[in-house]
Amino acid sequence: MRILAWLQRKKILGRLISVVAVLVFILYLLWAHDLLRVELFEYTVRALTENWKALLLSTSLLATPLTLAAVGECINERAGLFNIGLEGIFFLSVVIGVRGAEIIGSGVAGLLVGLLTGALIGFIFSVLAVYLRANQLVLGMGINIFAMGMLAYLLATIWAFPGIHSVRQEFHIPKMLGFFTPVFFVAVIAAILAHILIHRTLFGIRIRAAGEKPEAVDVAGVRVDRIRILACTVGAALAGLGGAFFALGWFGEIVKEMAVGMGFIALAVVVVAGLEPLLALAIAFVFGFVRALADWVATMPGINAVLPGAFYIMHMVPFLVTILVVTIFIGRRRFPRALGKPYIRE
């Protein structure tokens, strides 16, 4: 009883209960998927040792859009805008980026068009959120739903072939050394630059202040609205680049269900990284690796007979890890105080 009281006083009890709840939940999933077995590790080790090169390649492909979107989201969440419309930005920039590539006639131009699409969405989002004080969460979900419909509509109307569109070979972004995609390096550079921007520059201080205490920024004579709009536009532009990369640098085609869930994994990356761009890069790599592993395990001969649940549980890993990390570290990884709140000048 005394231990219980001590735990309560230290406010650990609540978190302990939560962590136990999450662990029970994960155990339930493992049990339901019939995975409390040794074979899982055997197969994982086999996948790792036999095909680490292919795994690394697909990880670099998967981590690229995740990193770009997550780094962008880090910037605009630092400024106090919580954009959960990342998935929508992916969807729209995929189509518009490919269309741009076909009109201009170059894959790189397509990526830039995707970037501009993202920037435009971010600009609209931030103007609505900053000046009209729209509810950012509803706004983000609205963008997601709008993009979900718009992707299918544009696919069906632009190319008059519902559901799928193949991009011509000459628009594909060539892979360096036949291995890594150059966009991956762009993502890494973006993460480093974002880190420098946030932690080493005056503008970064202003961005962070706009998220923590917008009143102080305003009193210092700096326009909060402009900072937030700029941060959100830049952030969404990075996500748009990631979206265009899906079709131009990776799949070479647009499928309706292509990016489903990726925007939310990017959101998970941001949450786990606690708004640190460099950490986001690392975590995007880890999540991308798990997902690549999941796809690899799924295609491994014989595994479906032994471990049918492995594919599904591996797809869940990013989401489960996020829940666990958030539950354990919620006190230590603090989010900006004014996150999601419109700034109203008094």
Place this chain on the structure above:
Amino acid sequence: MTRLFDAIRGYLITLKRPLAESLFALLIGLLIGAGFMLAFGYDPIMGYISMLKGFGIFTIEGFLAVLAIIALGLLLTTFIGAYWAKIPQALAWPWRKKISRRSISSVAIVVFIVVFILFLISRMLEFLDKVELMEMLAYSVPLMLTAITFAVGMRAGIFNIGAEGQVYMGAVAAAWIGGHFVLPAGLHLFATTAFAMLIGAAWALLPAILKIRAGVHEVISTIMLNWVAFFHVPYLIINRFAGVYAERTATILPTARYPILGASLTAVIFVALAACVVVYILLWRTRAGYELRLVGDNPDAARYAGISIRRAILISFIIGGMAAGLAGASQTIGRPLMGWTLPATLGTVFGLGFWGIGIAVVGRNHPIGGIFAALLFAGMLNGAKFMEYDWGISSELVVAIQGVIIIALAIPALLATSRRGVRRLKIRRGPR
């Protein structure tokens, strides 16, 4: 009588702004949708006329009849609303106070008017296409239920977007009990529905615990759980609950199906409507509901008044989970989709939770408003296929229009804001 009219006027005044805002957002959505049609060379007017077929409107008479039904329905809700809201002061509950001649006569008048309006509406329905009307109603069932999930959350100050995952879980739970257990006819239906609601609520429990105990933001936990369910349910369908067809659950046994009323509409609509009314009564006519709404409006005041915020949040999550679970069940045991099975692609349940957000927003986070918003969106979703048949306009445009409507309604005081904007423009253009 004058008091009753006062009550009606008061009710109309409270209804006017939200209704006008929702209609304004709808207009914005339709206009932008028309813009997208024009941009790709379609005729938006003909497109929207085709979309009206989804509401059962095939002729001009049908269109007029729907207008009349809307007017009558508004009158009816106003009347019931006014009576319901103001009657304790204006006329007194007949069964609480001593029964006087006045209260009896007023109740008689109300009953007479309600019956008369319902009769008029039933006559108006003659002009509409029955099959499409029923199809529209069938579409609206899960939507009004997932709208409850979001609406109750918002009323408690919680942004609960976990309906999507809870719908999947409810659907697969219903498919399990409905397809694999042999029970007597009445009990089977009841048990299946109840179990689906229970599983929906259980799936909502984890975010609730995390929110209450550790302060984890519900947006993060519910989004993550949606995707966990997205990968969990196909596994269950393929490996645990499979039937004779590949990648589908076993066919729901006839004892667990809701009886079909026509087209793909089943009796589950009555359960859904009852759920909306129950949630309304729970929120606005009980103490727990009052506390829940107070927590959403002003948590500090609630804490000061000694209300348990944790309990209110837990209740809102559980109500939402049950509603979403029922929505999932309505798609498996309440609608003959895919031959009474749930496919592993989740095609019959995907997106319902997301659309529920839009419907709740249009219905102003009110369970009864959600019914009307669900009917509206159901008609649009149902009419989208006619747009595609008639003119080749991709039916997914409706989803995009819905997104625009949600974006428009994310702006608080939409009408006032736009009015201010217009005024500012006028000033700028004016003589200066």
